[in-house]
Amino acid sequence: MAPRVLISDQLSEAAIQIFKNRGIDVDFRPELGKDKDALLAVIGEYDGLAIRSATKVTEKVIAAATRLKVIGRAGIGVDNVDIPAATAKGIIVMNTPFGNAITTAEHAIAMMFSLARQIPAADASTQAGKWEKSRFMGVEITGKTLGLIGCGNIGSIVADRAIGLKMKVLAFDPFLSAERARDLGVEKVELDGLLARADFITLHTPLTDKTRNIISADALMKTKRGVYIINCARGGLVDEVALRAALDTGHVAGAGFDVFVEEPAKENVLFGAPNMVCTPHLGASTEEAQENVALQVAEQISDYLMSGAVINALNMPSISAEEAPRLTPFVRLAEQLGSFAGQLTETGIRKIRIEYEGTIADMNTRALTAAALTGVLTPVLQTVNMVSAPVIARERDIQVEEVRRGQMGAYETYMRLTIVTDRQERSVAGTVFADGKPRIIQVKGINMEASFGPYMLYITNEDKPGFIGKFGSLLGEAGINIATFNLGRTGPGGDAIALLEVDGEVPAATLTAIESLPLVKQAKALKF
Numbered sequence: 001m002a003p004r005v006l007i008s009d010q011l012s013e014a015a016i017q018i019f020k021n022r023g024i025d026v027d028f029r030p031e032l033g034k035d036k037d038a039l040l041a042v043i044g045e046y047d048g049l050a051i052r053s054a055t056k057v058t059e060k061v062i063a064a065a066t067r068l069k070v071i072g073r074a075g076i077g078v079d080n081v082d083i084p085a086a087t088a089k090g091i092i093v094m095n096t097p098f099g100n101a102i103t104t105a106e107h108a109i110a111m112m113f114s115l116a117r118q119i120p121a122a123d124a125s126t127q128a129g130k131w132e133k134s135r136f137m138g139v140e141i142t143g144k145t146l147g148l149i150g151c152g153n154i155g156s157i158v159a160d161r162a163i164g165l166k167m168k169v170l171a172f173d174p175f176l177s178a179e180r181a182r183d184l185g186v187e188k189v190e191l192d193g194l195l196a197r198a199d200f201i202t203l204h205t206p207l208t209d210k211t212r213n214i215i216s217a218d219a220l221m222k223t224k225r226g227v228y229i230i231n232c233a234r235g236g237l238v239d240e241v242a243l244r245a246a247l248d249t250g251h252v253a254g255a256g257f258d259v260f261v262e263e264p265a266k267e268n269v270l271f272g273a274p275n276m277v278c279t280p281h282l283g284a285s286t287e288e289a290q291e292n293v294a295l296q297v298a299e300q301i302s303d304y305l306m307s308g309a310v311i312n313a314l315n316m317p318s319i320s321a322e323e324a325p326r327l328t329p330f331v332r333l334a335e336q337l338g339s340f341a342g343q344l345t346e347t348g349i350r351k352i353r354i355e356y357e358g359t360i361a362d363m364n365t366r367a368l369t370a371a372a373l374t375g376v377l378t379p380v381l382q383t384v385n386m387v388s389a390p391v392i393a394r395e396r397d398i399q400v401e402e403v404r405r406g407q408m409g410a411y412e413t414y415m416r417l418t419i420v421t422d423r424q425e426r427s428v429a430g431t432v433f434a435d436g437k438p439r440i441i442q443v444k445g446i447n448m449e450a451s452f453g454p455y456m457l458y459i460t461n462e463d464k465p466g467f468i469g470k471f472g473s474l475l476g477e478a479g480i481n482i483a484t485f486n487l488g489r490t491g492p493g494g495d496a497i498a499l500l501e502v503d504g505e506v507p508a509a510t511l512t513a514i515e516s517l518p519l520v521k522q523a524k525a526l527k528f
């Protein structure tokens with residue numbers, strides 16, 4: 001059955017054709033973004049969800065999204081998606097980090113000119129027939145200082161444009177390196193320095209605990225009289241009540257806001273303040289940007305649903321479209337080795353060590369480790385996948401260690417997974433053969449060669465004559481057909497392992513009977 005995708009926001013219709021071309025059933029229902037209950041009623045039918053900022057993907061929506069595998073945000077901010085809830089449920093959340101950046105930077109620049117020359121108010125007055133030439137005295141931009149709070153994708157484009165306008169640009173961004181600042185031609189400063197020196201302040205950060213109210217009443221006190229403030233990033237970065245007061249006293253000469261604490265902003269304390277210019281979250285709303293983000297999100301969602309490629313995900317390592325086919329058999333190997341080790345582990349796991357040797361060491365080991373953790377955790381948890389497994393492991397205080405090295409052993413490439421519990425260390429290693437199928441090549445340091453099957457039996461015993469005959473007849477009497485039979489041992493008379501693929505589930509009574517055979521130490525039924 002073809003995967004189904006819901007578009008629940010005003011996306012450019014260019015996205016629809018992409019989904020169709022990629023063999024995906026797509027429903028374009030932008031009205032659902034504004035109707036929580038209607039969205040809740042249908043979300044269970046979809047594998048993918050494409051949104052902008054109107055759709056609120058809450059924990060409740062995620063709980064109802066029983067089939068959902070991927071949420072794609074046609075834009076940058078994902079504050080309308082409960083990412084921890086999505087991650088816990090194994091749903092990938094991706095965005096399109098660059099597609100609307102230029103357009104949004106241009107909106108901030110447009111706001112700056114609107115404020116400097118009071119264009120919206122002058123327009124309204126002129127069209128009202130007033131011709132108030134002396135009322136609208138402006139300020140020149142050239143030579144003024146622009147203070148950027150946040151100098152990431154959008155902030156740096158704003159900086160570039162402002163430098164072109166002959167402004168001096170300051171940037172406060174704890175993650176901006178001195179080298180990058182130099183390349184951009186901006187002066188990296190602390191927040192207080194920026195507040196004290198800027199003629200225009202523009203915000204370009206996400207809304208986080210650290211950035212909420214970064215322009216507070218206190219911060220406003222530190223600004224120059226006559227400063228202009230522009231927010232085209234997120235509502236909540238500026239204390240709206242404090243800003244209103246500063247506009248009313250004239251300390252702040254004007255403010256240009258595209259985003260508000262509460263959206264849609266039908267009422268707001270800033271409305272009607274002197275030289276206040278507002279737009280209804282239009283930063284990304286140009287034909288070019290909307291086409292960019294819609295095409296990009298449709299490609300990314302389709303890539304993931306059709307080929308397993310992961311691009312621009314916020315809660316999972318990337319897997320490019322080129323590497324996805326090559327990685328797939330190794331993802332299966334990692335998952336099956338993890339599952340093998342996980343099914344043999346009965347006590348709390350303290351540590352998981354994953355060693356990659358040979359060509360596999362140069363692959364996307366973050367993705368492979370996520371797959372291995374999925375395998376380990378699947379026997380204990382109902383739903384876990386490559387998105388949620390690393391987070392669950394962290395929550396359970398399981399230490400994960402990755403080791404990568406060049407080829408040392410007989411195999412061109414292999415991975416070994418070791419589980420450390422309070423009681424013991426147990427390792428299992430495997431490789432992928434030229435047929436693309438994963439194989440187990442070592443268990444607890446004992447070499448063997450076995451493929452994975454849906455039902456398997458794992459026996460450890462003493463390597464003494466007499467075991468195999470009795471074991472074979474016991475399975476025969478229980479009506480269990482053996483598909484493959486693999487043996488390995490530490491040495492003559494030492495520890496031995498038997499790993500069998502059988503044609504069906506092994507009943508508990510048969511397992512008990514196997515365990516009571518002489519020389520047997522442990523018998524386990526495994527499922528893959």
Ligand SMILES: NC(=O)C1=CN([C@@H]2O[C@H](COP(=O)(O)OP(=O)(O)OC[C@H]3O[C@@H](n4cnc5c(N)ncnc54)[C@H](O)[C@@H]3O)[C@@H](O)[C@H]2O)C=CC1
Nearest residue numbers: 076077150151152153154173175204205206232233283284
């Ligand atoms: N109005 C609109 O329609 C649009 C708004 N946006 C918003 O613009 C904002 C910026 O987007 P991008 O530049 O693409 O993001 P980005 O992630 O490229 O840049 C954000 C920058 O903020 C910096 N930052 C983080 N915490 C900070 C702090 N405490 N103090 C100072 N800087 C801090 C980061 O180091 C980073 O450089 C986002 O909130 C995004 O949602 C984006 C597109 C359209």
Ligand SMILES: O=C(O)C(=O)COP(=O)(O)O
Nearest residue numbers: 052053054075076077284
């Ligand atoms: O991309 C972003 O972060 C935006 O804020 C754009 O929002 P929108 O897609 O216009 O609802």
